[in-house]
Amino acid sequence: MDNTTSSAPQFAFIGLVVSDMAASVGFYRRLGLAFPEGSEAQPHVEAELPGGLLLVLDGEETVRSFHPTWQAPAGGGRAGLAFRCAGPEQVDALYEVLVGAGYHGELKPFDAFWGQRYATVHDPDGNGVDLLAPLG
Template identity: 30%
Template sequence: MAFGSDVPPIQAHICVRDGLAAIAFYEKAFGAVNTFQQMAEDGKRVMHANLSLFRGEVMLHDEFPEFGGSMLSPLTIGGTGVAISINLPEAGDVDAAFERATAAGASTVLEPQDTFWQARYARIRDPFGHVWAFNAPVAHS
């Protein structure tokens, strides 16, 4: 992993329980591409992974409770206070992303719908407790 000029100014860095399963889920549900992965010394947990998805990047790691309470997943702490928002180019993309994610095993938080802020919007919860929002502008007629 190199820190170069192409690193986005803001990245999500999420903690999951069972990092290898999470990577496989994000590949199936979001079409993510694993661009870097480093396993922990135990050979079982992901110390760090970079996933390219939706023209952006998400970093993830497994739980490491031995490093303190900040290294725990939403499944361990009982929920998340954050939704990761994916801004898509077209309204139909929201429905397609929602369908792909739920077919891969995500649960529905909010079905795709048109909103008061002139967007098509949906939310899912992945099997690892993270909430993802899909958002795209609604075409005006």
């Protein structure tokens, strides 16, 4: 690190480029994130996460407004996120809610060898979203 820098940079947000803002806002609201009213129709939205970090969603056209040659990665899956649940039962219930709402269930809930109840669903853009909780 440069000795002239008075402090280290602070991690500020997780950013996702989304193809359908309304679908993405709806998905992450089902996971408990609070986006402002009317976010579904905005080109850029933010939800505060615990600890002050933000989840930032930008529509593809917003990104192309400042990076005209930007292209979505082939095959989907632009990032991976994880949500810690209150317990194994919440992993199972949340997985069922999301799959029941039409989202792709990648990995059904299972008891992982590392000591967690674990499942993966995909958000509307194919990003893996893990649901996890300690076993026992």
